Amino acid sequence: MVWMWHGxxxxxxxxxxxxxxxxxxxxxxxxxxxxxxxSWIVMALLIGASLLGTRNAQRVPQGxxxxxxxVLDFVRxxxxxxxxxxEYRAWLPFVGTLFLFIFTCNWTGILVPWKLIELPAxxxxxxxxxxNTTAALALLTSLAYFYAGxxxxxxxxxxxxxxxPSPIMLPFKIIEDFTKPLSLSFRLFGNILADELVVGVLVLxxxxxxxxxxxxxxxxxxxxxxxxxxxxxxxxxxxxxxxHEHEEEAEIA
Amino acid sequence: xxxxxxxxxxxxxxxxxxxxxxxxxxxxxxxxxxxVLNAVFYKPLLRVVDEREEYIxxxxxxxxxxxxxxxxxxxxxxQELAVARRxxxxxxxxxxxxxxxxxxxxxxxxxxxxQAQIAQAQADLAAQQAQALAQLEPQVQSLGxxxxxxxLV
Numbered sequence: 001m002v003w004m005w006h007g008x009x010x011x012x013x014x015x016x017x018x019x020x021x022x023x024x025x026x027x028x029x030x031x032x033x034x035x036x037x038x039s040w041i042v043m044a045l046l047i048g049a050s051l052l053g054t055r056n057a058q059r060v061p062q063g064x065x066x067x068x069x070x071v072l073d074f075v076r077x078x079x080x081x082x083x084x085x086x087e088y089r090a091w092l093p094f095v096g097t098l099f100l101f102i103f104t105c106n107w108t109g110i111l112v113p114w115k116l117i118e119l120p121a122x123x124x125x126x127x128x129x130x131x132n133t134t135a136a137l138a139l140l141t142s143l144a145y146f147y148a149g150x151x152x153x154x155x156x157x158x159x160x161x162x163x164x165p166s167p168i169m170l171p172f173k174i175i176e177d178f179t180k181p182l183s184l185s186f187r188l189f190g191n192i193l194a195d196e197l198v199v200g201v202l203v204l205x206x207x208x209x210x211x212x213x214x215x216x217x218x219x220x221x222x223x224x225x226x227x228x229x230x231x232x233x234x235x236x237x238x239x240x241x242x243x244h245e246h247e248e249e250a251e252i253a
Numbered sequence: 254x255x256x257x258x259x260x261x262x263x264x265x266x267x268x269x270x271x272x273x274x275x276x277x278x279x280x281x282x283x284x285x286x287x288x289v290l291n292a293v294f295y296k297p298l299l300r301v302v303d304e305r306e307e308y309i310x311x312x313x314x315x316x317x318x319x320x321x322x323x324x325x326x327x328x329x330x331x332q333e334l335a336v337a338r339r340x341x342x343x344x345x346x347x348x349x350x351x352x353x354x355x356x357x358x359x360x361x362x363x364x365x366x367x368q369a370q371i372a373q374a375q376a377d378l379a380a381q382q383a384q385a386l387a388q389l390e391p392q393v394q395s396l397g398x399x400x401x402x403x404x405l406v
Binding site for chain 2: 018019021026029030031032035036039043046047050051053054057058059061065068069072089092093094096097100101127130131132133135136137139140193
């Protein structure tokens with residue numbers, strides 16, 4: 001599963017690996033080590049940056065606190081736009097962390113030359129290029145919006161919302177519950193992996209300069225992907241929280 | 254060396270769509286990250302931001318109050334100033350009026366005094382004239398008689 005390209009001097013200038021994993025055995029479970037290594041680094045980065053920003057939080061922000069407040073403001077606006085002033089506080093940690101984790105994963109995947117670190121198998125890259133990571137995040141999002149709906153309207157009340165605005169919508173709404181996590185996970189996974197592959201292939205063909213614009217495009221795309229994931233997650237939660245009965249009353253009134 | 258793309262996707266154990274225990278562990282790990290970030294990022298920073306907003310809002314309210322007070326004081330000052338101006342004008346007018354009256358009165362008194370003196374002087378003059386005439390009367394008589402005697406001689 002290794003593509004090698006031997007330069008004129010016979011030395012491998014670049015290689016590309018797809019679908020190879022560094023397996024760790026955990027009991028009788030198999031896990032992808034390379035995904036966890038980069039995710040731990042990303043988590044350490046996030047927690048470290050947060051601690052640095054809030055360690056000595058002042059009313060007049062100074063230094064790093066400014067940046068962290070900018071970050072907070074960004075995710076806060078994102079969440080508030082979808083969930084509204086009343087609801088967003090409770091969901092901010094989840095949605096905000098979704099964005100920050102995915103964004104940091106994606107960007108470190110492009111900016112940090114992980115591939116220079118040799119692993120026994122597989123290679124280090126953005127954690128989000130593994131379907132396990134994106135599926136985990138997508139399923140958590142599903143759980144989140146189910147939880148939001150159940151806790152707001154009760155089990156029955158939530159599923160009654162599936163009949164709104166008309167019972168014809170029922171099958172579509174049920175299908176949606178499956179397509180939402182699927183599309184979330186595959187969109188993120190596909191975009192990140194595809195970007196890495198395109199850059200990798202280009203590096204194989206022309207190792208200098210040419211891949212740079214694509215890497216810049218990759219930065220843009222991975223930012224957008226993080227934004228899309230977080231926005232969709234908060235939209236789904238907002239949808240589950242939506243109060244159809246009151247809406248009807250409001251329409252009548 | 255080069256393998257076709259097709260074989261990459263569905264190869265041996267592993268491959269692109271290799272779902273395993275990574276998924277649940279990653280989910281748990283992510284939830285832990287949410288909890289940790291909530292404790293070290295969202296909560297403390299939100300608290301600071303809220304406090305700041307509260308501080309700004311209260312300061313703004315206070316500033317507005319002070320501004321209103323200042324505007325009220327200005328208005329009051331203007332009113333008092335206008336009243337004082339009016340009163341000053343009134344006092345000035347009164348003083349002027351009084352001065353005019355006083356000067357007129359004095360002029361009148363002076364004129365009366367002058368008139369009296371003139372009348373006195375005229376009376377004196379008339380008396381002296383009468384006295385002089387009375388004194389001259391006998392002399393005129395004797396002189397007349399002398400002239401007559403001379404003529405008749």
